[in-house]
Amino acid sequence: MKINLRHKYLSRSRYNRYLYATHNHKEKAKRLYNANIRLAQAFHPLLTQFEVILRNSLSNILAAHFIDPDWIINQKNGFMSNPSLGQSRYYLKECIIKSERKFNKKYNHY
Numbered sequence: 108m109k110i111n112l113r114h115k116y117l118s119r120s121r122y123n124r125y126l127y128a129t130h131n132h133k134e135k136a137k138r139l140y141n142a143n144i145r146l147a148q149a150f151h152p153l154l155t156q157f158e159v160i161l162r163n164s165l166s167n168i169l170a171a172h173f174i175d176p177d178w179i180i181n182q183k184n185g186f187m188s189n190p191s192l193g194q195s196r197y198y199l200k201e202c203i204i205k206s207e208r209k210f211n212k213k214y215n216h217y
Contacts, residue, residue, distance in 0.1 A: 179203060 122140065129135035170176045173185075180203070187200035 180207070 122136070125136040125140045125143075126133070129139055166179070169178050172178075173182065175181055183200050183203055187197060187203070192199070
């Protein structure tokens, strides 16, 4: 990464960790940072699969709990409307509603 782009998109405090780890050796810090990027890229496919497995597992558990395979749609007026979620401005419910609108706009335009 070119130094001007690194300073633009990577906080100094984050990059300073690499400088600290290399005793302020700029070239070693750059190599360490690039190695860390490659390491993160190597984990990305695994993390993606883990996220899908976790999401599907949670959905299966909640579908069984609510005895409803469409629980995510049908619970907007159930637990997603519980007053205890008011502090979050009913974030989950609003996300579902927003996704439904987006879907309907894209696929039901007749």
